[in-house]
Amino acid sequence: SQKIEQNSEALNIQEGKTATLTCNYTNYSPAYLQWYRQDPGRGPVFLLLIRENEKEKRKERLKVTFDTTLKQSLFHITASQPADSATYLCALDFHSNAGNMLTFGGGTRLMVKP
Amino acid sequence: KAGVTQTPRYLIKTRGQQVTLSCSPISGHRSVSWYQQTPGQGLQFLFEYFSETQRNKGNFPGRFSGRQFSNSRSEMNVSTLELGDSALYLCASRPGGSNEKLFFGSGTQLSVL
Numbered sequence A: 001s002q003k004i005e006q007n008s009e010a011l012n013i014q015e016g017k018t019a020t021l022t023c024n025y026t027n028y029s030p031a032y033l034q035w036y037r038q039d040p041g042r043g044p045v046f047l048l049l050i051r052e053n054e055k056e057k058r059k060e061r062l063k064v065t066f067d068t069t070l071k072q073s074l075f076h077i078t079a080s081q082p083a084d085s086a087t088y089l090c091a092l093d094f095h096s097n098a099g100n101m102l103t104f105g106g107g108t109r110l111m112v113k114p
Numbered sequence B: 001k002a003g004v005t006q007t008p009r010y011l012i013k014t015r016g017q018q019v020t021l022s023c024s025p026i027s028g029h030r031s032v033s034w035y036q037q038t039p040g041q042g043l044q045f046l047f048e049y050f051s052e053t054q055r056n057k058g059n060f061p062g063r064f065s066g067r068q069f070s071n072s073r074s075e076m077n078v079s080t081l082e083l084g085d086s087a088l089y090l091c092a093s094r095p096g097g098s099n100e101k102l103f104f105g106s107g108t109q110l111s112v113l
Helices: none
Strands: A003-006 A011-014 A019-026 A032-038 A045-051 A056-059 A062-067 A072-077 A086-096 A099-104 A108-113 B005-007 B010-013 B019-024 B031-038 B042-050 B053-057 B064-068 B074-078 B087-094 B108-112
Touching: A003 A086, A011 A019, A019 A086, A019 A108, A032 A062, A032 A072, A045 A056, A045 A062, A072 A086, A099 B031, A099 B042, B005 B087, B010 B019, B019 B087, B019 B108, B031 B074, B042 B064, B042 B074, B074 B087
Parallel strands: A011 A108, B010 B108
Antiparallel strands: A003 A019, A019 A072, A032 A045, A032 A086, A056 A062, A062 A072, A086 A099, A086 A108, B005 B019, B019 B074, B031 B042, B031 B087, B042 B053, B064 B074, B087 B108
16 A cells, blocks of 8 residues: 655754655655645645656755655755744655545654754 | 635534534635544545535545535535544645645644543
């Protein structure tokens, strides 16, 4: 069965360092992958989308890579700030007999300490 | 442009009751998706509506149902509530395409006692 895995343990890093979050998937062949940020008590907010034919995408301090051979995406936040503390979710499109749906990983909580 | 609006924000029900949650998408968005979020299971896809038709469906029992109106507003209904239905229910909209990003509301926190 299809599975999306993100590190369920919280990632604690020092302010100014680069945070790297991992998203691994099995039994998928996604055409694209998305990353979202979620703060407590709020809905997820879209950050970046990367397509299967793109190796890397950047937006300000954010960078996403997509390796379809390894079935892995890495999400980097450079020069991290305490305000970056949140849960980060990756999501993949999943095709089934019932149609297409965006399926989310369990998320990784990032804590940036001043 | 107003964001996705979900009402109510909080809801407390007892086992066996039924509940209806409401979602108003961003103006111009024709697709509305519903997700259930719990600490143990994460975000689970319930269903998606597009132009008043259910386009996709997740793996949830028939007690979970939804509908979409001609103005794209959507409702989801859960009948015969169980304790395990306690969760944050999130609604998300997008213009229409299946490869587009989702815009989420703040959710309805449902507690079943």
